[in-house]
Amino acid sequence: MRPLFVRRARQLVTLAGSSAAPLVKEKMSDLHIIENGSVWIEHGTIVAVGADDELARQFADRLAEAEVIDAKGKTVTPGLVDPHTHLVYAGSREHEWTMRLGGATYMEIMNAGGGIHATTKATREASEEMLYEESKRRLDQFLLHGVTTVEAKSGYGLSLEHEIKQLEVAKRLDDTHPVDIVSTFLGAHAVPPEWKHDPDEYVRLVIDEMIPEVSRRGLAEFNDVFCERGVFTPDQARLILEAGKEHGLTPKIHADEIEPYGGAELAAEVGAISADHLLRASDEGLRRMAERGVIGVLLPGTAFFLMTKAADARRLIDAGVPVALATDCNPGSSPTVSLPLVMSLACLHMGMTPAEAMAAATINAAHAIGRAHLVGSLEPGKKADLVIFNVPNYMQIMYYYGVNHAETVIKGGKVVVNDGKVYI
Numbered sequence: 001m002r003p004l005f006v007r008r009a010r011q012l013v014t015l016a017g018s019s020a021a022p023l024v025k026e027k028m029s030d031l032h033i034i035e036n037g038s039v040w041i042e043h044g045t046i047v048a049v050g051a052d053d054e055l056a057r058q059f060a061d062r063l064a065e066a067e068v069i070d071a072k073g074k075t076v077t078p079g080l081v082d083p084h085t086h087l088v089y090a091g092s093r094e095h096e097w098t099m100r101l102g103g104a105t106y107m108e109i110m111n112a113g114g115g116i117h118a119t120t121k122a123t124r125e126a127s128e129e130m131l132y133e134e135s136k137r138r139l140d141q142f143l144l145h146g147v148t149t150v151e152a153k154s155g156y157g158l159s160l161e162h163e164i165k166q167l168e169v170a171k172r173l174d175d176t177h178p179v180d181i182v183s184t185f186l187g188a189h190a191v192p193p194e195w196k197h198d199p200d201e202y203v204r205l206v207i208d209e210m211i212p213e214v215s216r217r218g219l220a221e222f223n224d225v226f227c228e229r230g231v232f233t234p235d236q237a238r239l240i241l242e243a244g245k246e247h248g249l250t251p252k253i254h255a256d257e258i259e260p261y262g263g264a265e266l267a268a269e270v271g272a273i274s275a276d277h278l279l280r281a282s283d284e285g286l287r288r289m290a291e292r293g294v295i296g297v298l299l300p301g302t303a304f305f306l307m308t309k310a311a312d313a314r315r316l317i318d319a320g321v322p323v324a325l326a327t328d329c330n331p332g333s334s335p336t337v338s339l340p341l342v343m344s345l346a347c348l349h350m351g352m353t354p355a356e357a358m359a360a361a362t363i364n365a366a367h368a369i370g371r372a373h374l375v376g377s378l379e380p381g382k383k384a385d386l387v388i389f390n391v392p393n394y395m396q397i398m399y400y401y402g403v404n405h406a407e408t409v410i411k412g413g414k415v416v417v418n419d420g421k422v423y424i
């Protein structure tokens with residue numbers, strides 16, 4: 001395989017030196033940008049990063065054999081990382097969206113049998129092949145937007161058979177698609193209708209049947225719970241997350257999305273790698289998260305789509321909580337794959353700066369799914385996952401919002417997107 005030399009980026013956003021621990025407070029603004037920067041890649045791995053003339057000298061004797069991509073006038077960043085998606089699902093819920101436009105709330109629709117339950121019905125009825133095809137289409141769109149690593153949750157099967165089906169589809173996508181998938185078991189996404197009469201019995205099913213089997217098959221690294229009033233209580237969530245830890249699954253938690261409910265406190269108590277949403281997290285909960293190093297994954301696209309106020313990222317950053325960003329791609333509360341748009345919303349609705357949003361959608365997102373040793377920054381030894389954005393500086397990725405500026409995507413040293421087309 002020929003070396004790949006990505007040259008002369010007007011801005012090369014490296015985020016160098018951030019792999020050991022997630023960035024907090026003012027460190028979230030240290031992007032370590034190299035003007036007129038270049039990257040030398042061999043066998044899918046970054047070999048060198050630096051000023052173009054330095055690398056041209058260092059590899060002078062091999063320039064002739066290298067494939068060169070000229071990034072002159074453009075911005076090169078690490079491949080974007082999305083640490084919170086519900087990627088694998090069937091169907092769509094635009095009719096519910098029109099109900100919410102008419103004033104119905106998310107929980108009213110869910111309690112009336114819609115919401116997650118509607119997608120559960122469609123996902124249970126879908127074959128594995130159908131689920132794979134529908135999810136692959138979304139994954140192609142993620143890639144076109146510069147996202148090269150995606151976390152994918154189950155949580156629409158809500159039975160052993162169908163939760164396994166979702167996770168098997170995620171694994172097959174990881175094996176066959178350029179985008180790397182990191183899987184999370186979310187059997188505690190909702191209590192399915194058939195267990196409405198006895199939610200604690202469903203919790204037992206999750207603990208005694210689903211978690212052991214998911215762990216035995218090695219189908220997930222993380223275990224997540226939707227801890228919200230009317231879904232799972234903090235006590236139920238604690239039982240489920242502790243059970244996951246006993247089977248080697250690291251805890252994550254959908255916390256304090258709709259009202260303050262102790263999710264952030266619970267995340268710190270169980271040592272979760274991340275707590276997600278946090279729109280209504282208490283100051284005490286954020287303090288404890290910062291103490292334990294729990295990453296706050298914020299989802300401004302969800303707040304935007306639910307027409308609610310977004311989380312206040314400044315509260316988290318000032319409290320010392322490492323902040324990551326994600327799309328929360330799902331058919332009910334955030335039907336989008338555009339992590340760049342989420343970065344724009346982070347600035348417009350959550351008080352983040354473009355520099356903080358860039359760190360939150362790369363290295364901090366990689367830390368939130370245990371992949372910061374592999375991706376999330378451009379440093380020697382890391383995977384050659386890069387995006388060439390056709391803008392002169394990283395701020396314009398977010399400033400010219402709602403536009404996909406990703407022109408070329410390189411995954412593991414291979415060009416997989418060029419001129420806005422996927423080449424797999």
Ligand SMILES: O=C(O)CC1=NCN=C1
Nearest residue numbers: 115116226330331332333
């Ligand atoms: O509504 C959905 O399908 C996904 C979701 N889970 C928790 N909040 C939103």
Ligand SMILES: [Zn+2]
Nearest residue numbers: 084086254328
């Ligand atoms: Zn979610």
